[in-house]
Amino acid sequence: MMIELCDSGAIRDGEITRVTAPGFPAVAIARHNGALYVFPDRCPHADESLAEGWIEDGRVVCGVHFAEFELGSGEVHNRPVGCPNLSFFRCEDRDGKVFATLAVEA
Template sequence: MIFLCKTSDVPTGKAKRIARGRKPAVAVFEVDGTFHATADQCTHGTALLSRGRIEDGRIICPLHFGSFDLMTGAVASLPCEEPLAVYAVEIQGDDIYADVPE
């Protein structure tokens, strides 16, 4: 597990991008009081999902408007075809940790 950010850093109903130097960025989402962590790059194109719109438990890509289920990473709508990487999240106090591969 790695530290991502504080729960207070994630805007309600929105996302926070976590840059990790040379490693792929992570997007942290808050939906109805639950935090989710995913890869920040869409699997369909070079778009940042942290800039997308959250709707009905899905993240909608800002580039081509495909979407993914935030809990499972499953493709929810085309043109996306490849699932999104999602990471197990653990909250410790106000800290958000996730099981992000190094």
């Protein structure tokens, strides 16, 4: 089931925004070249907030140990030891609202 997260107009290009939906862990929403991306606001390496990181060259950069995850595929670069890839939630922009399926996809 898709959950409504926020107004899509609030998500500016090149930025990462932290959003919480009742009953779910915080998620991060990013917009890059117009496309929306929704992912857990928790770096798979050491649980730090990815919303406190930034987007660079099409990658989410974790601001703590500088792991980089490709937007879309989630492939990790500059990988700290033991850091897996990042998973994304399925999301869409429906009538100016961001909706996402907040279950970790396999």
